[in-house]
Amino acid sequence: MQFEFLLEQVVNGLVLGGYYLLVALGLSLIFSVGGIVNLAHGAFYALGAYICVELTSRLGFGPSVVISPLAVALLGILFERFILRRFYTADPILSLLVTFGLAMVAEQAIRMIWGAAPVSTEIPQSFRGSVIVGDFLFSRYRLLILGVVALVMVGIWLLLHKTSFGRVVRAGIQRPDMVAALGIRLQPHMTAVVMLGVGLAALGGAFFAPITTVHPAMGADIMTIAFVVVVIGGLGSFWGVVIAALLVGVVRGIAIHFEPAAGEASIYILMFVVLLVRPRGLLGERIEKFE
């Protein structure tokens, strides 16, 4: 019986990891390609949630959860063109300051538009409750999230590994100078990467809006975990981030099963151990520009 309970926590951790993945993957992509630690990433997550709540009251949940990330991805174009683009080759402290400042501006903007008090929305009736598969209990809604995450990940993997766009992006991670020498401009690709990254964060926000507190500072809540996932997974590796996100979810679940008080600390211990053994992260590649 104990073992089944533990297994249930492991499976639940995988589901939760899928949601971390949405936010962490974009963070990792933007960092890998542009060399920018996007501290404003959480703001796009929050925007995704707020726009989704706002639209849900008019259009219902289904359309909102699609439109919201698309709208945020469009914002991502402006973000890349007018802000990030100036900092790819600048001292990294500048991009840290700028994205940090932007995160604050975004949080205050949300406060001005939607107020300091949280806004709320509900899960659609058909996704309420839980289903029992074998001995495991799943929230229907989280199964839906898991399905969406899986689809999105397959799509992104195909995009990165089976298209010419993906080849340029992957080459840009390793040797941007070589890409340039071949006469390929990385910047339009970077715009797309940022759109994709912030859009994914917004998708996470939109899906989590019905089951978490939607408040102006919610972006800061998710950033720490997203960072931990990126550090554990290692840079430049799609699978590194995927594995790290799932691992973080599972380790937290197991820790809460055995020693609840250590639940939140466990993911930092995991990061500590991984960095001791593999300073580049689990599947991090050696990237010349970061060495």
Place this chain on the structure above:
Amino acid sequence: MIRYPRRTLLRAGAAFAGAAALGFPAIVRAQADKIRIGHLTPLTGFLGVIGSYAQLGAKLAAEEINASGGILGKQIDLLSEDSINPATAATKAQRMLEQDGAVVLLGEISSASSLTIMQVAERNKKVFFSTGARSDALRGKSCNKYSFHCDIPNTVMVNAVGTALEQKGMVKGKKFFTLTADYIFGHDLLKAAKVFFGAHDANLIGDELIATDVTDFSPYLLKVRQAKPDVVCCNLAGNQVTNLVKQYAEFGFPYPLVGFNLNTGDAWAAGAGNLSGTWPTVWYHTLANPTSQAFVAAFTKKYGKPPENHAWIDYVTLKLLAEAINTTKSTDSGELIAYFEKQAQFDIGKARKAYFRSWDHQLVQEAYPFTVKPKDQMKDQWDMLVLGDVVPAANDPLETIYPTKEQNPCEMKA
């Protein structure tokens, strides 16, 4: 491209993310020849949502007092800041008293921060009204002469809800599973709950201590299901409550969810359709009382939304403080304490007047259990709660629901 070590960059990133978590207080500067009053409340973090309401309430009270001539003929200068965490709260409290010349402090929701401000107040011999902290320990073993407690303590919340549950046959012989906020407030609330369970033949079959920054409750909910309780009881605080309520609705467990602590702000944040069960409250904006309704009208007019219970408590506290200063014609700590210890009565917008109990400085007042309105009966998004019968009942003395001297002894050093 400039070369830079990856780990330096990540370290800097993590440092920034950490700094972001600390938040950025809105600093209101003091002005000369006014009576300064320091107000601290969490505007960020898991209590930030309800703290924002508290700030609005205190500001409205200051404006109204100033419009009607101020205190002792002077205008109030309210310095209201984000208390952030217990250590920062103490530093800011010290600065307000020492450098800004505040004559009295009020505010706070976190019992942990309130405790540190209480110590600062005692050291500086200035009065502090802890408006929103509910831990029994603050009134008991940590009490001091300079600190006054306005919100209902944990024991009262447990008694209010417990009595309502008992009438529904949900206590005797039932198996309870509690989820508890892992800081002084939660520990204290769990203690009060255990006393209640013990006295009413209920069994506590499981408890989980949950860190205040947890946003995902699914692993804990799985443990709840494994324990198969009769009733799940929430001893959480702030955003934790909202997250739990939403995720409990998501999983759709058959065990009823009740709670010994809820602020209306957290209920509103959870939204209609997610919240159910029986909970306690100190005040709600639909309360039929002329003083309360005048406050609700003024607040709604100014801010475009009805006040939350923390807006109310900070509002009435500043009002009763102004009344005390005007009556004693003094801002001297000793005179104010003597005045309150005479158990002066104040109209706080409830059926019965309230007073600070002399031996532990608790504002003795009525409390209410509430249940949740069906969604189709709500007039607007704020009309969520149905207040139950006031506790204690009209014929019983107010103090019957408060801990006695023996239960929660307080020794105030002179």
